[in-house]
Amino acid sequence: MTPSHTKICGGVYVFLLMFYKVTAKTKGVLLMSNLSQIFGSNVFNDAVMKERLPKATYKALKKTIEEGIPLDPAVADVVASVMKDWALEKGATHFTHWFQPMTGITAEKHDSFISPTADGKVIMEFSGKELIKGEPDASSFPSGGIRATFEARGYTAWDCTSPAFIKDGSLCIPTAFCSYTGEALDKKTPLLRSMEALSKQALRVLKALGNTTSNKVITTVGPEQEYFIVDKKTYDQRKDLIMTGRTLFGAKPPKGQELEDHYFGSLKEKISAYMKELDEELWKLGISAKTKHNEVAPAQHELAPIFTTTNIATDHNQLTMDTMKKVALRHDLVCLLHEKPFAGINGSGKHNNWSMGTDDGINLLDPGNTPHENEQFLVFLCAVIKAVDEYADLLRVSAANPGNDHRLGANEAPPAIISIFLGDQLQDILEQLENGGATSSKNGGKMEIGVTTLPALPKDATDRNRTSPFAFTGNKFEFRMVPSSASIAGPNYMINTAVAEILSQVADRLEKAKDVTAEVKAILTEYVTKHKRIVFNGNGYSDEWVVEAEKRGLANTRTTIEATKALIAEKNLALMEKYSVLSRVEMESRYEIALENYIKTINIEALTMVEMAKRQILPAVIKFATNIAGSINTIKSTGVAADVTAQTELLTEVSALTATLKKNIAVLEAAVEKASDAHGDTYAQASLFRFDVFEKMGTLREVADKLETLVDEDVWPMPTYSELLFNV
Numbered sequence: 001m002t003p004s005h006t007k008i009c010g011g012v013y014v015f016l017l018m019f020y021k022v023t024a025k026t027k028g029v030l031l032m033s034n035l036s037q038i039f040g041s042n043v044f045n046d047a048v049m050k051e052r053l054p055k056a057t058y059k060a061l062k063k064t065i066e067e068g069i070p071l072d073p074a075v076a077d078v079v080a081s082v083m084k085d086w087a088l089e090k091g092a093t094h095f096t097h098w099f100q101p102m103t104g105i106t107a108e109k110h111d112s113f114i115s116p117t118a119d120g121k122v123i124m125e126f127s128g129k130e131l132i133k134g135e136p137d138a139s140s141f142p143s144g145g146i147r148a149t150f151e152a153r154g155y156t157a158w159d160c161t162s163p164a165f166i167k168d169g170s171l172c173i174p175t176a177f178c179s180y181t182g183e184a185l186d187k188k189t190p191l192l193r194s195m196e197a198l199s200k201q202a203l204r205v206l207k208a209l210g211n212t213t214s215n216k217v218i219t220t221v222g223p224e225q226e227y228f229i230v231d232k233k234t235y236d237q238r239k240d241l242i243m244t245g246r247t248l249f250g251a252k253p254p255k256g257q258e259l260e261d262h263y264f265g266s267l268k269e270k271i272s273a274y275m276k277e278l279d280e281e282l283w284k285l286g287i288s289a290k291t292k293h294n295e296v297a298p299a300q301h302e303l304a305p306i307f308t309t310t311n312i313a314t315d316h317n318q319l320t321m322d323t324m325k326k327v328a329l330r331h332d333l334v335c336l337l338h339e340k341p342f343a344g345i346n347g348s349g350k351h352n353n354w355s356m357g358t359d360d361g362i363n364l365l366d367p368g369n370t371p372h373e374n375e376q377f378l379v380f381l382c383a384v385i386k387a388v389d390e391y392a393d394l395l396r397v398s399a400a401n402p403g404n405d406h407r408l409g410a411n412e413a414p415p416a417i418i419s420i421f422l423g424d425q426l427q428d429i430l431e432q433l434e435n436g437g438a439t440s441s442k443n444g445g446k447m448e449i450g451v452t453t454l455p456a457l458p459k460d461a462t463d464r465n466r467t468s469p470f471a472f473t474g475n476k477f478e479f480r481m482v483p484s485s486a487s488i489a490g491p492n493y494m495i496n497t498a499v500a501e502i503l504s505q506v507a508d509r510l511e512k513a514k515d516v517t518a519e520v521k522a523i524l525t526e527y528v529t530k531h532k533r534i535v536f537n538g539n540g541y542s543d544e545w546v547v548e549a550e551k552r553g554l555a556n557t558r559t560t561i562e563a564t565k566a567l568i569a570e571k572n573l574a575l576m577e578k579y580s581v582l583s584r585v586e587m588e589s590r591y592e593i594a595l596e597n598y599i600k601t602i603n604i605e606a607l608t609m610v611e612m613a614k615r616q617i618l619p620a621v622i623k624f625a626t627n628i629a630g631s632i633n634t635i636k637s638t639g640v641a642a643d644v645t646a647q648t649e650l651l652t653e654v655s656a657l658t659a660t661l662k663k664n665i666a667v668l669e670a671a672v673e674k675a676s677d678a679h680g681d682t683y684a685q686a687s688l689f690r691f692d693v694f695e696k697m698g699t700l701r702e703v704a705d706k707l708e709t710l711v712d713e714d715v716w717p718m719p720t721y722s723e724l725l726f727n728v
Ligand code: ADP
Pocket: 008, 220, 221, 222, 223, 224, 291, 304, 305, 306, 307, 308, 353, 354, 355, 356, 363, 475, 476
């Protein structure tokens, strides 16, 4: 057996090294020295701690960060004081506990460092207590019924595993957020808990397989972030974009993404300048922004950092989204993170590249050159396969939000079926395992390009598949369903916990086994046989797959509200409780919050539509109709026997559509009112919003979009898709 020794290259140093090579080659060494100076310059990272903290304090803090040993309050005092001095040097005046409530975005409340003295002056102070614990009022954050508004107290607790940083003149301290009674009110707490759960179970498996060197297993993630950029002036004229983040109206432009000329296309200067400044801001925050390019849809782009631990990557992704929006404004641009800002062209997602690695550098999902012999890899691979099959509903709900409903299981979208892509090589091994044992690995070989001056490239043993929601991509899985605007905490704590459970089942068996190798073989054969239904290597976007998946018994959960049922399914409540990731109460609260969020989102969208239709579109089309009528009268009054059939036909068509528009507005208004009044059962109310209000929004839009194609563009009250998509 040859366990894989491929090193996980997470971490700042490797990044800098790689960067050195690239920059030194292209721009000369001068720029590179600038870059290494700015990278992480706003982060209280390991290097800063090592340099500034007394040795004993540094050691104690490191023990807490790496081994989870509780922190001594005296140590916290020293750290706080050093942190404050460092922050003041960087020009900060305030500190804030930075946390991630269940709104999916981040929250911060700033306190200045000043403390008054007897002589009427101030000194700068920051204590260990202030570093460790904060007490923000929690009553205005979503809690899903965990707490009543009169129990306002909430606590934030320092998460020292994610470094503090400076943003907008404040020292930001990453924290977890919980209620007075100790329930998690945020996205970070369950993530941290799930990382511990996975580490513990994975280590048991590793030990049973004979590993004596690893002390910790770390889950890693590199999220590829997609986004749209539009011109600020154009954006300002669209109430829908301002209020909801997506266009609620808009006829299809003559050109969409069909020419595929935007993907990887040369960057426009304005975009390039934006991306450059964005990179720099992110680097200052220690975020290793690495890849940037144009995406498939016009005005769509992508940014990917180098992966790191799921905890830090989640913080970094939140900061990235925040920074993307802020920097865009400096360039008179607006960054749209919504999953589907425009109908008819691609929406945005976040590809959650996930893996597991040991503290001594083994990527547990690296197949190596001979995967069939790599016992350790196969065990972890099959554990993931089983986990995804058994907890597909949890993965599905982790990727569910109202915006993503347009990207999954909808008209223009791929089906919302969870399946795994493995590729030829692993598929072949799986088949061998099912038949009793794997004895060979297919090889990629070499790829001849047919031009003698070009090198023969080594061919990967497996192709990529862009249509799979959960694709194996070499040494990691890429969960592609994740919504572009959402926190990646949810998807990652779901994956971590589901995999932890299966690893615990594997460990139970291996720890008892007399012949570990034989038991491994038995486990692999069993897992493959029972869970091969989740593996699908074909075209995930095809209609045939929908039929095939149904035959296999795989769920196709089309809407967010249906997906939320997974949060209160008994098997999932039991799972989350078993690993103390989320208690029953905490799960139920997340179910409530998801539904409430759905209701509120659709309500805002529907009301925005009504307002735009009534006060912008209707007046515009009436004006246009009046213009035509006036023109017909004018022509007739000249006494010339001119043909006015064109004008008359247009007027008839516009008037008929205007009548329908008016009627559809009323129908939508009535539906919103009915749904809003339907208090009581949240699920039933959310269903009304989905299957009544949302449907009627579609009907209203159809007429308005038709009118847009008929009405004089000078009269149309808002910028069109062409202007929004091709204007930057
Ligand atoms: P592609 O678009 O071909 O999928 P990208 O390079 O855009 O590839 O993104 C791949 C992402 O996967 C990057 O963020 C990368 O750092 C991340 N990644 C690579 N290895 C791992 C790993 N072991 N664990 C988690 N993420 C990883």
